[in-house]
Amino acid sequence: xxxxxxxxxxxxxxxxxxxxxxxxxxxxxxxxxxxxxxxxxxxxxxxxxxxxxxxxxxxxxxxxxxxxxxxxxxxxxxxxxxxxxxxxxxxxxxxxxxxxxxxxxxxxxxxxxxxxxxxxxxxxxxxxxxxxxxxxxxxxxxxxxxxxxxxxxxxxxxxxxxxxxxxxxxxxxxxxxxxxxxxxxxxxxxxxxxxxxxxxxxxxxxxxxxxxxxxxxxxxxxxxxxxxxxxxxxxxxxxxxxxxxxxxxxxxxxxxxxxxxxxxxxxxxxxxxxxxxxxxxxxxxxxxxxxxxxxxxxxxxxxxxxxxxxxxxxxxxxxxxxxxxxxxxxxxxxx
Numbered sequence: 001x002x003x004x005x006x007x008x009x010x011x012x013x014x015x016x017x018x019x020x021x022x023x024x025x026x027x028x029x030x031x032x033x034x035x036x037x038x039x040x041x042x043x044x045x046x047x048x049x050x051x052x053x054x055x056x057x058x059x060x061x062x063x064x065x066x067x068x069x070x071x072x073x074x075x076x077x078x079x080x081x082x083x084x085x086x087x088x089x090x091x092x093x094x095x096x097x098x099x100x101x102x103x104x105x106x107x108x109x110x111x112x113x114x115x116x117x118x119x120x121x122x123x124x125x126x127x128x129x130x131x132x133x134x135x136x137x138x139x140x141x142x143x144x145x146x147x148x149x150x151x152x153x154x155x156x157x158x159x160x161x162x163x164x165x166x167x168x169x170x171x172x173x174x175x176x177x178x179x180x181x182x183x184x185x186x187x188x189x190x191x192x193x194x195x196x197x198x199x200x201x202x203x204x205x206x207x208x209x210x211x212x213x214x215x216x217x218x219x220x221x222x223x224x225x226x227x228x229x230x231x232x233x234x235x236x237x238x239x240x241x242x243x244x245x246x247x248x249x250x251x252x253x254x255x256x257x258x259x260x261x262x263x264x265x266x267x268x269x270x271x272x273x274x275x276x277x278x279x280x281x282x283x284x285x286x287x288x289x290x291x292x293x294x295x296x297x298x299x300x301x302x303x304x305x306x307x308x309x310x311x312x313x314x315x316x317x318x319x320x321x322x323x324x325x326x327x328x329x330x331x332x333x334x335x
Contacts, residue, residue, distance in 0.1 A: 002045035005137045011041040017311045019140030022047070028311050063093045064304060065113040065121045067106060071098040073220065073248065074276040075293065076124065079146060082297025083122055090305045092119065099125050101186070106132060114139060120308045122300050126150040127188045142307035146300040149190045149317075155307065157300040157318040161191050164289045164322045165198020165243065166205075168271045171287070171324055172241045173206045176332045177269060181214040181239035183228045183249045192217070195245045195273065214239055218249050225252025233260045233268075240268065240333040247272040247279050250286055250329075265331035275325055284328030292320050 007022075008015040013034065020028040021038045041047075064087055068076045084094045095118065099106040106125055110132065113121060120142040126133070126149065133152040136143045145156035172180050182199040185192030196215065203210050213235060216228035225244055229252055232239055244250035250272035254264060262268045264284060272279060272288035279286040299318045306313045 002047040003134075003138045004047065004140050005134070006045055007038065007041045007047045008137075010045060011038045013038060014312060015137045015140065016142045016307050018042075020311045023140070027309065030311070060119050060308075061117045062091055063095055063116070063118050064301075064308075065095050065097060065109070065118050066124070067097045067099055067109060067121070068124045069099055069101040070220070071096070073246075074278060075147075075246065075274050075291075078293035079124065079297035079300075082294035082299075083146075083301040084297075086298045086301035087305070090301075092305065101125065101127075103127075103132070107135070110136070114141065120144075120304045122146055122304055124148060126156075126190070142304060144300045144304045144307065146296055147191065154317050155303060155313065156316075157296055157303060157320065158190075159291055159296075159320050159322045161194035162198040162201065164273060165195035165245075166202045167198075167322075167324050168243050168273065168289055169199050169202035170206075171326065172243065172269060172271060172330065173202060173208070175241075175269065175330060177241040178208055178333075179214070179237060179239045180208070180241045180243065181216070181232045181235075183225055183232070183242060183244045183253065184215055184217050185220050185245035185249075187217055192220075192245055195243075199243055218245065218252075220246050220248060222248045222252045222255075225249030226255050227252070229253040229256035230259075233257065233262065241270070241330070242268065243271045245273055247274045247276045247286060247288055250288070251278065251282065254282060264329050266334060269330040269333070271330060279325075280327075282329070287327045287330040288325055290323040290325045292322075296320060 004015050004018055008018045018038055087094050097109040122144050124146045126145045130150045149156050149158050184196045187193050200210055218224035218228050242253050250270050253270050257264055257268050272286050275288045275290035279288050303313050
């Protein structure tokens with residue numbers, strides 16, 4: 001059976017545009033030539049619009065969903081605040097959901113939103129291989145990815161995670177470190193995988209041999225960072241510096257270092273990622289990659305509102321800039 005994406009591919013347009021045409025959206029402004037091309041593709045492929053998608057487009061509810069993987073992660077509240085502010089200004093209410101990176105839980109939440117005729121969805125939960133993207137496209141529900149990226153769409157708001165990882169590790173190399181470890185995020189996410197690639201890129205550019213023993217995969221939580229750091233600090237020779245894939249992981253490194261009798265940055269330098277508020281409450285304050293969290297949320301909501309109301313976006317994808325913020329947790333190695 002032909003899908004909405006098949007029709008969009010044949011007609012050479014975005015799936016959301018196909019959805020709005022077949023569901024009779026009177027607010028859609030497109031060239032008549034484009035409309036006829038879409039209708040011809042529908043006829044050629046024998047596409048039958050999904051009933052839920054049809055009701056969704058014919059009766060807007062002025063609501064959008066926003067799914068995050070972990071509401072307890074301090075990264076997301078500021079993203080949510082930015083998205084909610086823009087959505088509210090545009091006349092939309094936001095429904096939040098926490099998925100715990102569980103695909104089954106995510107699908108249940110999405111089905112609930114579809115049944116409630118939600119107008120669109122912001123997803124902070126994308127994985128490197130994600131069937132949710134295809135499912136949403138088939139349903140004709142406008143959606144935007146935020147923070148994480150996956151194949152199958154160009155509607156996303158992210159930062160250059162590979163470059164951020166490269167910059168973080170290059171800072172440590174410039175200080176003189178050679179035994180640099182990495183506590184990576186989940187490698188089923190673009191954020192975890194890309195930051196690892198940035199770490200490896202910086203090592204390669206400096207002529208430093210990559211050792212897999214110096215990499216531990218974590219789950220973006222403090223406890224996981226603590227356990228990973230404990231293992232790294234037992235290595236012989238132990239690393240003199242650690243790049244943590246996010247600040248929560250870095251907080252776990254502080255705890256593991258203290259238990260091992262190591263002082264930061266005298267015995268161990270640490271770099272995080274995100275610059276959550278807690279980064280400045282640590283002693284010493286954490287060197288980290290600053291991410292424009294509020295703007296990430298605002299940009300994702302602006303993009304989604306455009307997709308809902310116009311069927312297309314003026315700027316997509318959106319790649320925001322990050323900044324290395326050097327504080328007290330990094331210094332030249334003493335060895």
